[in-house]
Amino acid sequence: MKILILGAGQVGSTLARYLCLDDDNDITIVDQKEEMLIPLQRHLDIKTVVGYGAYPSILEKAGIKSMDMVIAVMNSDERNMVACRMAHTLYHVEKKIARIRTTEYLLRPEIFSNDALPIDFLITPENLITDYIQGIVDEPGASQVFDFENGLVQLVETRAFIGTPIVNRPIKELQEHMPDVKIRIVSLYRNERAIPAKSDTVIREGDHVYFLAKKNDISRALKEFRRAENSYQKIFIAGGGSVGLNVAKLLEESHNLRIIELDENRAKYLSEELNNTLVLQGNASDEDLLKEEGIENTDLFLALTDSDEVNVIVSILAKRLGAHKTIALVKRDVYANLAEQSGDVDIIVSPDQITVSGILSHLRKGDFMQVHSLQHGKSEAIEIVVHGNENTSQVVGVCVKDLPLPEGVVVGAIVRDEELLMGSKKLVIESGDHVLMVLIDVGKIHEVEALFLENE
Amino acid sequence: MQLSIVAKTIGLLLMVFSFAQVPPLIVDLIYSEGEYLSFIYSFALTVLGGLILWWPFKEIKKDFRLREGVLIVVCFWIVLSLFGTLPFIITDSISSLSFSEAFFESMSGLTTTGATVLNQLDELPKSILFYRQQLQWLGGMGIIVLAVAVLPLLGVGGMELYHAESSGIAKDRLTPKLRNTAIALWKIYVSLTVLCAVGYFLSGMSIFDAVSHSFSTVAIGGFSTHDGSIGYFDSVTIETIAMIFMFLAGINFSLHFVAWNNRSLFDYIKDSEFKTYAMVLICSSIIVITALSLNGEYQSANETVRHSLFQTISIATTTGFTSQNYSSWPAAIPVFLIMMSFIGACVGSTGGGIKVVRILVMFRLGMKEIHKFIRPNAQVSVKLNKSSINEKALVSVLGFFSLYAISFFLILMLLMFAGLDQVTAYSATAATMNNLGPGLGDVAQNYSSVGEAAKWILSFSMLIGRLEVLTIIAIFHKAFWRQ
Numbered sequence: 001m002k003i004l005i006l007g008a009g010q011v012g013s014t015l016a017r018y019l020c021l022d023d024d025n026d027i028t029i030v031d032q033k034e035e036m037l038i039p040l041q042r043h044l045d046i047k048t049v050v051g052y053g054a055y056p057s058i059l060e061k062a063g064i065k066s067m068d069m070v071i072a073v074m075n076s077d078e079r080n081m082v083a084c085r086m087a088h089t090l091y092h093v094e095k096k097i098a099r100i101r102t103t104e105y106l107l108r109p110e111i112f113s114n115d116a117l118p119i120d121f122l123i124t125p126e127n128l129i130t131d132y133i134q135g136i137v138d139e140p141g142a143s144q145v146f147d148f149e150n151g152l153v154q155l156v157e158t159r160a161f162i163g164t165p166i167v168n169r170p171i172k173e174l175q176e177h178m179p180d181v182k183i184r185i186v187s188l189y190r191n192e193r194a195i196p197a198k199s200d201t202v203i204r205e206g207d208h209v210y211f212l213a214k215k216n217d218i219s220r221a222l223k224e225f226r227r228a229e230n231s232y233q234k235i236f237i238a239g240g241g242s243v244g245l246n247v248a249k250l251l252e253e254s255h256n257l258r259i260i261e262l263d264e265n266r267a268k269y270l271s272e273e274l275n276n277t278l279v280l281q282g283n284a285s286d287e288d289l290l291k292e293e294g295i296e297n298t299d300l301f302l303a304l305t306d307s308d309e310v311n312v313i314v315s316i317l318a319k320r321l322g323a324h325k326t327i328a329l330v331k332r333d334v335y336a337n338l339a340e341q342s343g344d345v346d347i348i349v350s351p352d353q354i355t356v357s358g359i360l361s362h363l364r365k366g367d368f369m370q371v372h373s374l375q376h377g378k379s380e381a382i383e384i385v386v387h388g389n390e391n392t393s394q395v396v397g398v399c400v401k402d403l404p405l406p407e408g409v410v411v412g413a414i415v416r417d418e419e420l421l422m423g424s425k426k427l428v429i430e431s432g433d434h435v436l437m438v439l440i441d442v443g444k445i446h447e448v449e450a451l452f453l454e455n456e
Numbered sequence: 457m458q459l460s461i462v463a464k465t466i467g468l469l470l471m472v473f474s475f476a477q478v479p480p481l482i483v484d485l486i487y488s489e490g491e492y493l494s495f496i497y498s499f500a501l502t503v504l505g506g507l508i509l510w511w512p513f514k515e516i517k518k519d520f521r522l523r524e525g526v527l528i529v530v531c532f533w534i535v536l537s538l539f540g541t542l543p544f545i546i547t548d549s550i551s552s553l554s555f556s557e558a559f560f561e562s563m564s565g566l567t568t569t570g571a572t573v574l575n576q577l578d579e580l581p582k583s584i585l586f587y588r589q590q591l592q593w594l595g596g597m598g599i600i601v602l603a604v605a606v607l608p609l610l611g612v613g614g615m616e617l618y619h620a621e622s623s624g625i626a627k628d629r630l631t632p633k634l635r636n637t638a639i640a641l642w643k644i645y646v647s648l649t650v651l652c653a654v655g656y657f658l659s660g661m662s663i664f665d666a667v668s669h670s671f672s673t674v675a676i677g678g679f680s681t682h683d684g685s686i687g688y689f690d691s692v693t694i695e696t697i698a699m700i701f702m703f704l705a706g707i708n709f710s711l712h713f714v715a716w717n718n719r720s721l722f723d724y725i726k727d728s729e730f731k732t733y734a735m736v737l738i739c740s741s742i743i744v745i746t747a748l749s750l751n752g753e754y755q756s757a758n759e760t761v762r763h764s765l766f767q768t769i770s771i772a773t774t775t776g777f778t779s780q781n782y783s784s785w786p787a788a789i790p791v792f793l794i795m796m797s798f799i800g801a802c803v804g805s806t807g808g809g810i811k812v813v814r815i816l817v818m819f820r821l822g823m824k825e826i827h828k829f830i831r832p833n834a835q836v837s838v839k840l841n842k843s844s845i846n847e848k849a850l851v852s853v854l855g856f857f858s859l860y861a862i863s864f865f866l867i868l869m870l871l872m873f874a875g876l877d878q879v880t881a882y883s884a885t886a887a888t889m890n891n892l893g894p895g896l897g898d899v900a901q902n903y904s905s906v907g908e909a910a911k912w913i914l915s916f917s918m919l920i921g922r923l924e925v926l927t928i929i930a931i932f933h934k935a936f937w938r939q
Contacts, residue, residue, distance in 0.1 A: 002632070026631065026632040026633055026636075027632050028632045034846075042522075042615075045614075045615060045632075045633055045634050045635075046632050046633075047629040047631065047632040048629070063632075
């Protein structure tokens with residue numbers, strides 16, 4: 001697919017990096033600042049163009065006429081809108097994706113139509129991150145939670161701890177422990193390496209487990225892997241930026257919330273916006289302040305400032321001072337690994353991975369409902385809709401266990417008429433089914449796409 | 457510096473390039489001259505050499521960085537030239553060819569210089585002649601560009617190599633994927649070659665001569681299968697076709713690509729470098745024609761124009777074909793022509809020299825200084841294609857020029873210490889560094905008379921010119937090797 005990315009900022013360059021992993025993508029990226037493009041050009045096999053991404057002359061220089069998709073992720077919402085308008089009116093680009101941050105615009109979705117602002121898909125990174133953090137806060141014990149079918153089914157990542165029912169037992173015993181819960185382990189990582197999750201695979205301490213289950217069953221299922229954790233009560237947030245503020249708004253009614261913000265004006269603004277939160281003006285790495293506010297009996301510490309370094313350091317400090325659990329927002333993989341090794345940061349949230357996941361479902365051939373990027377983009381969880389009949393589709397009428405899937409691709413569940421079907425390998429796929437799959441190696445995606453594509 | 461990955465990549469590339477021995481082998485079988493063993497042995501030895509370098513490190517899977525890339529490119533040009541000597545050494549048909557001469561010939565071929573140490577070309581087997589022409593053709597577009605086009609497994613490392621091989625002022629990506637860019641370049645290159653071969657054939661060359669000369673014309677090389685070069689054919693049509701294709705091959709290939717995609721000649725006319733390139737050729741032709749007719753070298757005006765045009769285009773594009781012994785023309789003209797080869801062809805073409813765009817930028821920079829001197833308050837910027845060039849690019853052009861000049865004087869002095877006279881040394885340095893070929897004085901036709909040491913120096917000089925100085929000098933800098 002030929003993709004034009006406008007804007008080589010954090011999101012733009014991360015997208016370029018992710019999309020480059022797929023050999024079928026031809027990527028061109030445009031930015032006004034040459035210094036943003038030089039490192040990309042040096043490390044990635046892409047074309048870079050210097051210039052203002054909303055100008056027709058620059059778009060033409062970047063070869064927009066042959067593009068299949070434009071992704072506008074420049075700094076300003078208005079620029080992104082104009083660029084999409086240009087791409088639509090002048091060059092008839094089929095798919096246009098734009099980042100729109102301003103809530104004012106987002107409140108009126110009717111403006112995003114082909115005769116007004118032709119944007120097929122809006123990315124709102126802050127909202128995506130906020131939703132993601134809420135998912136984790138709702139499920140104590142899970143380190144990642146991904147929604148499928150609007151939250152009917154969730155994919156959860158957790159770590160197996162010693163002394164829990166399932167550790168050192170084979171996977172098939174899960175069903176015996178919880179006869180009334182439908183659960184399916186779709187992938188298993190031990191020492192950062194994927195191992196096949198068969199029914200007689202034995203789970204060891206420290207394994208990273210990804211499983212699918214209904215939302216209501218998640219907390220019950222999590223108890224199999226780790227000691228019961230009470231739902232979080234007292235929560236600390238460091239950093240009152242847009243993510244911090246949004247998370248606080250979502251959580252303040254149901255939790256005891258404190259938010260620390262360095263900037264005095266911003267802190268003042270936060271106190272005006274938030275009704276049920278204690279806003280503290282100060283440095284999140286101020287030991288005395290943290291102690292004073294009772295860090296030692298905090299259930300959850302969220303480090304959500306703009307700076308990776310601050311988030312990591314502050315999380316470690318909070319943990320040492322007695323916070324039960326810490327979550328840090330970390331953009332760069334290097335820091336993410338460091339933070340993970342320190343053992344003091346329990347969950348690392350990668351905003352880029354979340355944003356990219358949001359876009360990936362639009363890049364796939366076929367009817368993809370959801371695409372979630374896992375393991376720093378190496379693996380993927382997908383939800384794909386089956387179309388056609390037995391003659392036009394290679395999968396309709398085929399038994400799940402007979403599907404000619406490439407190695408490392410696991411069918412986790414099927415959702416038929418809003419009902420979750422799981423556990424039976426003899427299930428026959430019908431048209432209209434939503435199939436949930438996990439690909440250990442993202443490189444297999446094209447084979448899966450081809451398999452599910454309807455022949456005309 | 458990870459030398460293991462360097463060795464592995466060079467081994468891999470060498471195995472790929474061993475297949476270059478196959479076409480001459482086929483030529484030999486067609487003309488049944490009994491040279492096939494030379495090429496079979498060369499093929500086997502090259503594959504073996506590649507295996508020896510590749511095998512111990514085949515398990516190593518690391519991406520290499522800029523410095524490894526630079527080292528690979530430089531080493532590979534040298535290694536390929538070394539293995540390129542094999543057919544010359546193994547064959548019995550070239551008598552008394554020393555190793556340094558074989559290396560000179562091989563390097564001169566790959567770098568598209570076109571200087572030769574071989575005498576009596578007309579008597580050599582066709583397969584050996586074809587092999588020489590093919591060396592030029594392979595080197596013309598750049599061996600790394602070829603490798604990137606045919607070897608997807610170079611991956612990201614391919615980019616480092618690509619950047620190290622060609623240090624052009626503006627490295628335009630024609631397509632988002634480097635591999636597709638390389639393929640596009642090769643498509644243009646092959647198309648030009650085919651057209652040129654057909655043109656030669658229709659104007660009376662034998663198929664063998666047509667194909668062989670099309671290789672060295674489009675590569676801006678200058679090797680011929682005859683001692684008399686293009687002059688052997690003594691045909692105005694052939695000379696015209698040669699001039700057209702030398703001119704076309706001297707244009708930036710990205711410009712060909714853009715023009716072809718837009719199906720418009722207008723793209724050429726818009727381009728400053730192309731305009732300057734054309735102007736330089738026209739003006740120098742006029743100067744040579746005038747000088748030559750004033751001296752009355754040829755009887756008829758037709759002859760004067762014919763030979764002036766051909767010699768000017770051949771030398772100013774750095775090809776080095778000869779239709780006449782131009783070195784015997786009145787003294788100022790040969791020197792003037794050699795000076796023109798410093799300007800050379802356009803960046804991104806197969807030609808050598810400093811490249812038109814760099815000269816143009818330096819000229820405009822000079823103009824800017826004059827402007828500022830006259831009007832101290834004026835704000836002047838140096839422009840190319842109607843957009844201003846940033847400071848960094850300007851400095852890099854000046855830096856390039858200074859390194860080029862320093863290398864030129866160093867090589868010139870070394871050659872004179874090696875015993876060459878002033879005219880020979882000067883013209884040989886220019887002819888090799890600009891990848892031109894024939895020089896003046898003792899090296900007007902042939903380089904066989906210069907000493908062993910001088911041949912090594914000249915081979916090195918060709919490589920410096922072909923890799924545009926920076927890459928080579930970089931590996932001699934101590935910072936390059938520092939961990």
